[in-house]
Amino acid sequence: MHRAVPGVVLNASQPLRRIAAGTTVLALSAVWLGSSAAAAQPAPTNVTATDEVATLQAELLADEEARIAAFEKADRAYRPIHLSSRDTASRVVVAPPAPAKPPVPVKKKPPATTKAPSVAPPSGAAGTVVSWALGQVGKPYKWAAAGPNAFDCSGLVMAAYAKVGVKLPHQSEQIAARGRKVPAGQWRAGDVIHTSGHVAIYLGNGKMVEAANPQAGVRVAPVRGGTAYRFL
Structure with missing residues (x-):
């Protein structure tokens, strides 16, 4: 009897081998048991031709069964390794999220200065008005006050012009x-x-220079529009 070949992977054509084996046995039987051969050979006394064919057929089928069993055993051993490697290859590696960028600091506009700038005052009476008003920068705002410790807007203008002999009312309009x-x-x-x-x-x-409000007091600030009037 033939032995099964180990290590062969089972494939989809294996079920057809049984049919092929049976067909081969029948073909061999037809050749071996031809009419001329039967006439030339005397029939054995104890074993008939039919018994020999059946024996050969049984051996071939047993051999095929053993081969199929070996194929199935090899396939069962191969399948877990194949599936494991395929699953590992199909895994998707997810990269960790990128760290968040730190917020960009927002630059704040510098507030209007409360210190007297290095402005060269003009000469004459206008210079006196400007110099005296700058000397009040940093003092508090107080409604209806005209100095010497606090001012409102018209009180500051009125007090500055009083230094050069110009009398103005204590009211902006x-x-x-x-x-x-x-x-x-x-x-x-x-x-x-x-x-x-x-x-x-x-x-x-x-x-x-202005007496702005209770929060800012007397300060130097950018011009915010308006109309200019001259008194000198």
């Missing part, structure tokens, strides 16, 4: 009504800048 309007582009240091409900003293270079 009335101060503007008494001055000479200065065209845009011709403003000079010492002119009074008027906006609705507020007055300040122009310093030049787009700056003014």
Whole structure:
């Protein structure tokens, strides 16, 4: 009897081998048991031709069964290794998320300075007005106050012009009504800048000194528009 060949992987064609084996046996039987051969050979007394064919057929089938069993055993041993390697290869490695970027600090606008800038005051009476007003920077704002320790907007202008002998009312609209309007582009240091409900003293270079509000007090700040009036 033939032995099974170990290590062979079972495939889809294995079931067809049984049919092929049976067909081969029948073909061999037909050749071996031809009419001429039967006449030439005397029939054995104890074993018939049919018994020999059946014996050969049984051996072939047993051999095929053993081979199929070996194929199935090899296939069962091969399948877990194959599936494990395939699963490992199909795994997707997920990269960790990138760390978040730190927030960008927001730059805050510097507040208007409360210190007197290095502004060269003009000569004459206008210089006196500007110099005295800058000397009040940092003092508190107080409504209806005109110094010497606190000011409101019209109180600061009134007190500064009093230093050069110009008497002004303690009210922003009335101060503007008494001055000479200065065209845009011709403003000079010492002119009074008027906006609705507020007055300040122009310093030049787009700056003014003002008694702003209770939070800011007397300070130097950028010009915020308005109309200029001249009293000197």
